[in-house]
Amino acid sequence: MALDDAKRGLALLQTRSGEFGFNARRIGIMGFSAGGHLAARLASGTRNATTPDFMILIYPAYLEKEGKLLDEVVPPDVPVFAYVASDDEYSPSARAFAAYCKDKGIRCQYFLAENGGHGFGIKQPLPDGVKDWPEKLRAFLEDI
Numbered sequence: 001m002a003l004d005d006a007k008r009g010l011a012l013l014q015t016r017s018g019e020f021g022f023n024a025r026r027i028g029i030m031g032f033s034a035g036g037h038l039a040a041r042l043a044s045g046t047r048n049a050t051t052p053d054f055m056i057l058i059y060p061a062y063l064e065k066e067g068k069l070l071d072e073v074v075p076p077d078v079p080v081f082a083y084v085a086s087d088d089e090y091s092p093s094a095r096a097f098a099a100y101c102k103d104k105g106i107r108c109q110y111f112l113a114e115n116g117g118h119g120f121g122i123k124q125p126l127p128d129g130v131k132d133w134p135e136k137l138r139a140f141l142e143d144i
Contacts, residue, residue: 002038003038007046011050013027014027014050026053028056029054032059033060033119036057037073040055040057040097044072045072046076051076054078054079055075055078055079055080055081056140057083059083062093064095064097068096069097069100075100081136081140082110083130083133084112085129086113087116090118094110095110109140111136113129115127116129
């Protein structure tokens with residue numbers, strides 16, 4: 001149900017962007033942890049006019065098995081921002097995703113922080129090891 005809701009939400013934003021006052025060609029998807037899995041599945045499953053224009057994955061989880069990217073989360077050719085801490089038990093997911101992007105020539109800014117664990121989110125103050133992620137994301141968004 002979550003994936004179906006996300007697909008409908010993305011389609012709604014894309015078809016009614018003018019009514020909502022934003023550019024239909026600048027609609028991305030963002031997810032944290034299991035939400036990163038959902039974001040990746042949404043992007044992978046919408047390889048047509050409704051594909052998001054970019055992806056943001058913050059400490060995504062459940063994207064790989066034994067180091068291999070899952071078929072259900074294979075990314076389309078859109079810019080990707082992926083950020084994870086090396087001491088996060090789910091860091092192999094982001095690593096596999098970024099490696100796939102690199103192998104396929106998909107633009108991916110991948111950041112592996114030294115520490116910060118899983119679930120640091122946006123709470124203030126951010127742990128020292130991951131406090132740079134909002135600024136790195138801002139730079140990514142300005143660049144695309």
